[in-house]
Amino acid sequence: APPPRLFVVFGDGEAEELLFSRDAQEALRLAQKDPDSIVYEGERLSWPMDGCLCHTMHRIAPMDPVHVRLRPLELPPCIAGFVVPAEEERTFTEFRQFTEYPAISEEHRRGFHQALATFAAQEADQKARHEAFGQGMYEPPKKAPDHAAGGGA
Structure with missing residues (x-):
């Protein structure tokens, strides 16, 4: 089983994950090795976060599921028909940011x-x-008189 993860969810729906330093450093190391990533490290933050550093990663990732392309097959022109140009891969930019707090x-x-x-x-x-507060003003309820004792009619 994977190790547990700790998230902080704010009242406005925003959330942050708390990480060990080693996990953040490993993510930064892997992003630096990835040719599709840009990493900005050690950006100093301003008030109220002064003393903190920001590390940001931008990665271009494919939107479409990964599939294995077939190797080109040479067919005679009468069978091949028209050549359809390959579709350009759709991508998006994945953004990840770490805030490094100063040591205590x-x-x-x-x-x-x-x-x-x-x-x-x-x-x-x-x-x-x-x-x-107000204990001196409190009077416990009086006990009802016991009519059962005394004989009866």
């Missing part, structure tokens, strides 16, 4: 985990205050 330093990682712990503590405190 240990200092940034620690700062993130500290901010996450602070946020979790604030959330727990807010939840406790929310649940306690």
Whole structure:
């Protein structure tokens, strides 16, 4: 079975696939070897993505299914008939783009985990205050008197 893939789908329907660096580097390497591809590497992005690099691949790909062409067969003119010119292959440009994010330093990682712990503590405190709000005004329902005890008629 192929390895699992991780996609991020945004609210507007756009999606991105998260890749290991080695998979992106392999795709770039293969595209550089392909004569039908053009590769642009290391383009610096502007705000808000400054610090990130963009790698783009354009590849001309056939639209029609791949089929094996028959080798030419020489026939006598009376059998061959008219020569029909070969159809020009229909193509499209395939586009693939990778965004390379900067490495995260240990200092940034620690700062993130500290901010996450602070946020979790604030959330727990807010939840406790929310649940306690109005508790002093709440009066549990009174128990109905028990008429079964006391004899009866």
